[in-house]
Amino acid sequence: MTALLAGAVAAVPLFAATGAAAKGDEIGGSGAEYYLNDAWTGSANWAFKYGRTDDRVYVGDWNGDGKDTLAVRRGNVYHFTNSQAGGPAANVVAYGRANDTVLMGDWDGDGKDTPAVRRGNVYHIKNSLTGGNADRVVVYGRAGDDVVVGDWDGDGKDTLGVRRGSTYYLKNSLTGGPADHVLVYGRATDQVFVGDWNRDGIDTPAVRRGSTYYISNTFAGGQANRVLVYGRANDTTLVGDWNGDGTDTLGVRRAPKPPAPAPAPATRPVTVPAPAPASPGVYYKNCAAVRAAGKAPLFRGQPGYRSGLDRDGDGIACEWT
Numbered sequence: 001m002t003a004l005l006a007g008a009v010a011a012v013p014l015f016a017a018t019g020a021a022a023k024g025d026e027i028g029g030s031g032a033e034y035y036l037n038d039a040w041t042g043s044a045n046w047a048f049k050y051g052r053t054d055d056r057v058y059v060g061d062w063n064g065d066g067k068d069t070l071a072v073r074r075g076n077v078y079h080f081t082n083s084q085a086g087g088p089a090a091n092v093v094a095y096g097r098a099n100d101t102v103l104m105g106d107w108d109g110d111g112k113d114t115p116a117v118r119r120g121n122v123y124h125i126k127n128s129l130t131g132g133n134a135d136r137v138v139v140y141g142r143a144g145d146d147v148v149v150g151d152w153d154g155d156g157k158d159t160l161g162v163r164r165g166s167t168y169y170l171k172n173s174l175t176g177g178p179a180d181h182v183l184v185y186g187r188a189t190d191q192v193f194v195g196d197w198n199r200d201g202i203d204t205p206a207v208r209r210g211s212t213y214y215i216s217n218t219f220a221g222g223q224a225n226r227v228l229v230y231g232r233a234n235d236t237t238l239v240g241d242w243n244g245d246g247t248d249t250l251g252v253r254r255a256p257k258p259p260a261p262a263p264a265p266a267t268r269p270v271t272v273p274a275p276a277p278a279s280p281g282v283y284y285k286n287c288a289a290v291r292a293a294g295k296a297p298l299f300r301g302q303p304g305y306r307s308g309l310d311r312d313g314d315g316i317a318c319e320w321t
């Protein structure tokens with residue numbers, strides 16, 4: 001399937017969000033439509049619907065086949081699917097608490113992404129898609145830090161980095177202590193994603209401004225290696241290796257357009273008068289009989305009133321005119 005995703009550069013506002021997102025973070029946003037691209041073009045080659053509009057979603061390689069797929073989180077229950085186009089969950093796992101912040105990464109280098117629960121600056125890392133106790137607990141950075149997950153040194157293991165404004169403190173091991181790299185990149189207001197864009201095994205940043213992505217193969221700053229317009233300004237970005245070629249590429253999650261408000265009714269509803277009750281007692285066959293009986297005109301609701309005698313429908317039968 002192919003869907004055109006090109007957006008106009010000039011028309012889109014800059015994003016104010018400062019949250020750094022990587023493969024690893026909850027992707028955020030809403031919507032059940034996904035458009036994933038294996039190439040650096042404006043057209044998605046995977047387009048599908050998955051889950052519910054308000055689902056919390058993660059991207060990762062849950063089965064170690066080299067391909068990234070989606071997981072849906074509902075409370076503290078995670079539904080992992082291994083199929084590119086969504087589909088039934090292969091694993092359903094309860095982990096941590098419903099209000100935990102969770103990151104996904106390949107913490108042990110076995111090729112499979114698994115969860116880490118973050119509580120403040122404490123990370124409870126799990127190396128399997130199972131519940132139960134964490135395999136290791138790491139303290140890193142400060143409770144309020146933005147965190148990025150990636151493989152900064154190409155050893156096959158994901159580790160943590162913290163972002164403070166435009167400064168990144170990257171650590172190559174799941175331990176506390178000083179960062180292995182301190183780098184300044186982009187602007188403090190940039191929306192930043194992390195991926196291995198050039199297949200060298202090392203994760204580096206991409207900055208998103210509106211629907212334009214500035215993709216860099218190093219944290220060293222300077223010119224972006226690639227500039228790409230993808231999706232729409234209000235899409236949510238996904239990063240992953242959808243086809244298992246070793247290169248991370250882009251995808252978007254898209255919310256449906258809000259339904260148009262129902263049109264106002266063209267006219268006020270017509271009030272239909274209630275039918276007259278059957279007239280017990282006096283019954284006049286016609287208006288002549290009414291007149292002959294010396295009766296006054298009959299009003300709707302009176303004994304003897306019949307709509308058939310009320311030719312002008314004004315609720316008065318047998319008016320003398």
Ligand SMILES: [Ca+2]
Nearest residue numbers: 061062063067
């Ligand atoms: Ca996979």
Ligand SMILES: [Ca+2]
Nearest residue numbers: 106108110112
């Ligand atoms: Ca792993």
Ligand SMILES: [Ca+2]
Nearest residue numbers: 151152155157
């Ligand atoms: Ca690493």
Ligand SMILES: [Ca+2]
Nearest residue numbers: 196197198202
């Ligand atoms: Ca790379």
